[in-house]
Amino acid sequence: MPVAIITGASKGFGRAFAAALAGRGWDLVLDARSGAVLRETAEELEKYGTRVAALPGDVTDAAHRADLVAAARGLGGLDLLVNNASALGAEPLVRLDALPLEGLRRALEVNVVAALGLTQEALPLLRAAPAGAVVALSSDASAEAYETWGGYGASKAALDQLSAVLAVEEPGLRVWAVDPGDMRTDLYQAAVPLDDDGHRPPPESVVPAFLRLLDERPDSGRYAAPSLLEAL
Incomplete structure (x- = not known):
């Protein structure tokens, strides 16, 4: 069975994507900071008959990143790495003139440095896979100038460049x-x-766009899920 590592997998998009892969027979290595919620997620996904290694921890911890890759190796290898874990830098978001520098450092550490560190750790297994792939969760804030989204957007722009x-x-x-x-x-x-986000679609609604990437394996690059969904 193919194996994926998904960070930030206890809820939101990470959990939704993990469920979709479990439904396709993938084995999973899941990460999140909340151990209780992560264990609940793992128990739900195991109902698909998939093997799930749930490792609570912080992706900024090098030892934790090594444990994630070791777990994938124990499941037989690694076909897909999903760098989904993210930090905002401030909660709620604030303008740049009020953004705590420590918050910006945290966003960069989680969204960029840790993502690269985990990718580096995983590369030997990904290279050995017949169809190795890396997915980095980006944002339109990486390319557009939205008030209060400067720190988060800057971190995602850096992640886009690393991915390229x-x-x-x-x-x-x-x-x-x-x-x-x-x-x-x-x-x-x-x-x-x-903000009233009741009109926003649930994370499950964008999962088909990511599955399309796995099915069709287009060239490496930056993609927008809405555009991928339009072609379905």
Whole structure:
């Protein structure tokens, strides 16, 4: 069975994508900071008959990243790495003149440094896979100037650039940076708690766009989930 590592997998998009892969028979290594919620997620996914290694921890911890890759190795290898875990930098979001520098450092550490660190750790297994792939969760804030989204957007822009360079350096892999579009998630609520996001689609609605990438394996690059969904 193919194996995927998904960070930030206890809820939101990470959990929705993990469920979709479990339904397709994938084995999973899941990460989240909340052990209780992560265990609940793992128990639900195991009902599909898939093997699930649930490792609570912080992706900024090098030992935790090594444990995630070791768990994948124990399941037989690694076919897909999904760098989904994200930090906002401030909750709720604030303008740049009020953004705590420590918050910006945290966003960069989680969204960029840890993502690269986990990718580096995983590369030997990904290179050995018949169809290794890396997915980086991007954002339209990485390309557009939205008030209060500067720190988070800057971190996602850096992640986009790392993904683009990784694709050049690792031509045997597929490396996709994907803007999922609007979703109703806890992350968005933490970012803009006063915004009514009832009209935003649930994370499950964008999962088919990511599955399309796995099925069709287009060239490495940056994609927007809404555009992928339009062609379905």
